[in-house]
Amino acid sequence: MPRSGRLRADAARNRTALLRAVEELLAHHHPAQISMDLVATTAGVGKGTVFHRFGSRDGLMLALVQERAHDLGVAIADGPPPLGPGAPPRARLLAFLSAVVDLVSRNKGLLAALGPAIAAPSDQGPREAHPVYRTWHGHIAGLAGQERPDLDTDMLAHVLLASVHSEPILEALARGEGERLDRTLRDLVTALLPDGAASHTKAESRHP
Amino acid sequence: MPRSGRLRADAARNRTALLRAVEELLAHHHPAQISMDLVATTAGVGKGTVFHRFGSRDGLMLALVQERAHDLGVAIADGPPPLGPGAPPRARLLAFLSAVVDLVSRNKGLLAALGPAIAAPSDQGPREAHPVYRTWHGHIAGLAGQERPDLDTDMLAHVLLASVHSEPILEALARGEGERLDRTLRDLVTALLPDGAASHTKAESRHP
DNA sequence: CATTAAACTGACCAGCAGTCCAGTTGCTGC
DNA sequence: GCAGCAACTGGACTGCTGGTCAGTTTAATG
Known part of the structure; x- marks a missing residue:
């Protein structure tokens, strides 16, 4: 799996063709029955190309998830409140959870794809969660910690992320009941975070 | 997969040998790298026997989970409070969640085994969650509904079950941090269910 | 246009879940 | 006790999968 320098024109074209192919297949089939061969064929390339570009099945899925999550990542880092910085933590947290539920709802297979990829490739030691999960987790923990550093x-x-x-x-979610999950979360x-929970308006969080 | 009538002596012996084998393998290896062949060999039987008895990999895992969950099932149905009937719903719910966390903690691979089995074998329509999950889910929903029928x-x-x-x-959990999860739940x-939440002591739940 | 490194390919490999059936064995009625 | 049979057993076999690789093609560069 080549480092992410400038891609050659054909490579770039094939890369997006492959991602599009997975996207479409994921919309109509269960992840377990999508073979790499099928992905390659659908995209109109050879199977070797898939592995040359993405390294493994998980690498391919991970790339797709990262693409889908990119916009949300930007929104929470730089976007306007309540998703972006500026709003009080509780509001940001609620907005973020809604956004995640929305994102997952609109892409049935997205987390189904992420699921296997977050798991163990083999039984090496500590295991790395992948970047998207890490970002989401850190964001939630950070916001919640500002209001309830005691938790x-x-x-x-x-726990909150586990739901998706x-x-x-x-x-x-696939049945369109995203609203129910959103409401429950x-x-x-x-x-858990009642209105005026923070001891200081300007939160001074403790990092244990 | 034969119906659950009386098992022949050798069949019963092999059945438990197989379950023990999975149990042990699950303790030392990641589920993804436990092949049915390995299970059969470890149990000292042929692979055909595994499929004759359990029908499929999922069937085997499911059987193990059911065995492990059996005691808890009895405890919530007939056991002494707070797990069993008699205690107020909130106390029963807390006790139940603790018991589940405990059960899962003590059996690293248990839910890892359950995970794949709960998912889709193929893409048939509505999909059946398996009995253990159904029971646990119904129990939680029932108890919570007695205190907060508005939710x-x-x-x-x-959502609560998703965490495991x-x-x-x-x-x-595998690192022994079950206490943290228990506390968080x-x-x-x-x-969510403050002390005197129930409008009626004898709850009358609404089934939508 | 010549050169070169990157990208492409599809035959190939090892390992998997699940099938099959010929041979074996525990049970039951006599 | 034993005969007969259904249930059980095992391991060779199948079809498919994720992943590899040596050989070929092609975009970029000067």
């Missing part, structure tokens, strides 16, 4: 916000963030990995919930967060 | 407790139960399916959380539930 284990690290674990809390994992669960099969039954992904099914519900909202209820949870508002119950 | 979408069905979705809430999915998440890879990062399973890792944490506790915080969530107590925030």
Whole structure:
């Protein structure tokens, strides 16, 4: 898997063709029955090309997820409130969770693709969660920690994110019931971070 | 996969040998690298026997999970409070969540085994969640609904259960950090179901 | 247009879940 | 006790998968 320098014209074309192919296949088939051969054929390239570019099945899925998550990443870093900086943590958190639910809802297969990729390739030691998960997790934990530094916000963030990995919930999302999940997460967060929870308006978070 | 009538002596012996084998393999290896061939060899039987008894890889995993979950199932149906009937819903819910976290913690691979089995074998329509998940989900939703019938407790139960399916959380559990998860779930539930939440002591839940 | 490194390809490999059936074995009625 | 049979057993076999590689093509550069 070549480093991300400038891609040759044909390479770039094939790269996007492959991502588009996965995207489409994921919309109509369950991830488990999408073979790399099928992806390659759909994209109109040889199978070797897939592995030359993405290294592995997980690499391909990861690339797709990163592409889809890119906009949201920009929005929380630089965008306008309440998603971006400026709004109070609780509002930002609620906005972020809504955005994630929305993102996942609109892309049925997105997290189904992410799921396997977040798991172990083999049984090496500590395992690295992939960048998208890390970013989302850090964002949630950070915001929650500003309002409730007394909680284990690290674990809390994992719990909240877990909901978009669960099969039954992904099914519900596929059925268009994203609103229900959004509402439930909202209820949870508002119950946990009541309106004036922060001890200081200008939050001074403690980093343990 | 034969119906669950009385098993012949040798069949019963092989059945438990196979379950023990999976159990042990799951303790030392990642689920993805446990082949049915390996399971059969470890148990000292032929591969055909595995499929004759359990039908499929998922069937085998499911059987193991059911065995492990059996005691808990009995405890919530007939056992003493707070796990069993008799205690107020909130206390039962907290006790149940602790028990689940405990169960999963003590069996690293248990939910890792359950994970794939809960997913789609192919892309048939509605998909059946397996019995253990259904039971757990129904229990949580029922208890929560008694205290807060205004909430979408069905979705809430999915969200709470999702935490024991998440890879990062399973890792944490494997590292012995079950207490952290237990605490976090506790915080969530107590925030959501405050002490005297139920409008009626004898709850009358609404089934949508 | 010549050169070169990058990119492409599809035959190939090892390993997997699941099938199949010929041979074996525990059970049951007599 | 034993005969007969259904249930059980095992391991060779199949079809498919993710991943590899040596040989070929092609975009970029001066």
